[in-house]
Amino acid sequence: PFQWRKSILKMFSITESSFSNKARGVAILIKKNIPFKELKIIRGGEGRLIMILIEIKSKKLLLVNIYAPVEGDPQFFYRLNTKLQQFGNVPIIIGGDFNEVLDLQLDRSMKTQIHPSRTNKAIHTLISEVRLVDIWRLANPTVRDYTFLSKRHKTYSRIDYFLISQSLVGDTLAAVIETQIISDHSPILFTHTGILGLEISRRWKLNVSLCKIWIYEKFNSTEEIEQRLLWDSLKAVLKGRLISYAPKCKKVREKKMLTLEAEIKEKET
Helix, strand or coil, rough: CCHHHHHHHHHHEEEECCCCCCCCCCEEEEEECCCEEEEEEEEEEEEECEEEEEEECEEEEEEEEEECCCCHHHHHHHHHHHHHHCCCCCCEEEEECCCCCCCCCCCCCCCCCCCCCCCHHHHHHHHHHEEEEHHHHHHCCCCCCCCCCCCCCCCEECCCEEEEEEEHHHHEEEEEECCCCCCCEEEEEECCCCHHHHHCCCCCCCCHHHHHCCCCCCCCCCCCCHHHHHHHHHHHHHHHHHHHHHHHHHHHHHHHHHHHHHHHHHHHC
């Protein structure tokens, strides 16, 4: 609707790359109240790629949105890899529809054994060489959740991701797959509290009373994970889960208090 688009344009600075009015297109929206400077824009062919190098408080960040070919195309990811390499150590956030699962066991509802495709291998090469992290999977190492339903094959899969630089993991607050509403894909919410030193209105502090109930899920022992990345991942997961768990504890306490108050009143009368 026109009014909806008008309100979006008022709130966000929009950079897009489109193929046509009816087929393909990607965009990056940045709130206008964020003091950023646009340094460079790279648009890919056929509306499948948009990259923006921005600067906030004298620090750089590369934002990328992709829509990978449905039929699979390893060369698409090898070309993306080459483009990303030119930015050196600039922190990167990539979001989009990769049209390919990463974990053959967990990212599909179909239980049959499948060998890695050439596209799957190309994505893993990209992740390894650019030092990226699938932040949702890092926070949910054994969870099965999906972002897309194939009505044709009647299967679910997780093919939409946020891949972020390892240096950004420590300040990640949450990575959540939301409920599917408008699109045929479920949206992914990635929340980061410390990108380039931008402070949130209220700094999060650990409620130590909640610590006794948590045991962190172990990572796959076959993967080689740097100690710093492991520690940053632990902090990110604990922070997100404790924040979501604290309100539940509060509700239980309040309910218990109301019950006790009702019992006291009943005995007083």
